[in-house]
Amino acid sequence: MPIVVNVDVMMARRKMSLNELSQKVDITLANLSILKTGKAKAVRFSTLEAICKALDCQPGDLLEYKKD
């Protein structure tokens, strides 16, 4: 898919673990893993908002468009 999720990059920059983010955002590790590995088909605005808040970033920092 041409949309790349850069959650792992932001997590590394903020030195935050998957467990920590999962607790802060209040979504399961399984769902966070789906998002991180790029398997997600859609992201709710509420989830995006919570991740941006937890990682102190903009949606554009998390999502990137790359041509195939």
Next chain:
Amino acid sequence: MKTKTETILKFMHVLAWIAFIGLAIETGAILISYGVSWFHPIAASDLYRGMNLYDVSQYDFWLYTQMVSYVVALLVVKAYAAYLVIKIMMKVKLQSPFTLEITSRLETIAYVLLGGVVISLISQVQADWLQKHVRDFNLGWIGENAGEFLLVAGLVFIISQVFKRGVELQAENELTV
């Protein structure tokens, strides 16, 4: 807590088992009566619940065998459809009901019933032809229900296609974070 739908599904599961066992017994009874009619032709006068093919067996035993084959084939089609329904009932989970397995089973039921339409039409043509040559001839319900088979096959096929879309939507929903 059990929901109303779960109760209905359990009831339908029991009904499907009853239908399957009933059809299997009916098929077995006709086959046994047919076997007996090889040695005692009078058995053909009441193959199963008033199904009278005695005159046909006297007219031509090969035609009689053909008519019995159609009856048995239709019963097997019905029994197999009931068996597939039982399989679906065993697999269905209300938490995530849309699966590819259930969709493919629904499609199979539609195709099996379509096969029933073909058998029913052929038996109807042959029964009409026999009616001109044989005086006393009662085939019961056979040959009269091609339309019903077609209607049910069509409905099940439509449901299977809707189910297919449901599988896609469920997968999409499960992958929404």
